[in-house]
């Protein structure tokens with residue numbers, strides 16, 4: 001029996017986080033050294049240093065999230081968040097990355113006041129993971145729509161794209177830890193994102209599913225019961 005269901009998640013995550021913390025730290029050190037040389041550009045360096053520190057801050061956020069998972073307290077579902085503004089905020093934050101990836105991000109909001117039973121930070125983790133997946137995996141030229149609607153009272157958060165999609169047999173496995181459908185394409189990523197999404201959504205009383213077909217795109221749908 002698996003007495004600690006988050007062990008695998010935690011071990012992989014911790015390793016990835018430690019590894020990724022080294023990168024901004026090394027760049028920070030190089031920036032500090034460069035700025036203190038004669039003829040350096042301290043003002044420009046400061047700006048880049050800020051970006052590196054922000055990156056580390058995000059990683060530390062992930063570590064904190066992990067320790068919350070570990071304690072198993074009601075940290076996930078505690079609270080309720082108006083989803084529309086958060087969706088728009090995330091799309092605008094990802095603007096630059098979306099341009100670089102050649103994947104367009106859009107929102108489709110049917111109900112502006114719809115609230116989802118998650119703390120804002122947890123909802124952000126869900127939406128960010130799904131949007132970032134589209135940027136990373138859907139392929140250039142794809143469009144990704146972040147949608148919010150009700151279906152017979154059920155609250156639906158859906159992130160769908162019209163990109164590369166995955167094979168039908170992969171759909172139910174996408175939420176497994178470390179599962180990556182496009183290993184052959186050597187995309188970066190640890191295969192933990194959707195496992196985290198599933199964990200968070202289910203802890204908040206919702207359900208996730210993956211729909212789609214190869215070359216038609218992927219839709220990840222989180223359904224939350226009526227308030």
Ligand SMILES: Nc1ncnc2c1ncn2[C@@H]1O[C@H](COP(=O)(O)OP(=O)(O)OP(=O)(O)O)[C@@H](O)[C@H]1O
Nearest residue numbers: 133134137138165180181182189190191192193194
């Ligand atoms: N929008 C998408 N289009 C095509 N394939 C996708 C999409 N989203 C996810 N996938 C597939 O599902 C796999 C699992 O996604 P998941 O988010 O769990 O991991 P990841 O993105 O590879 O890594 P990370 O842990 O950084 O999120 C991906 O490796 C990819 O093969």
Ligand SMILES: [Mg+2]
Nearest residue numbers: 133189193194
């Ligand atoms: Mg991912």
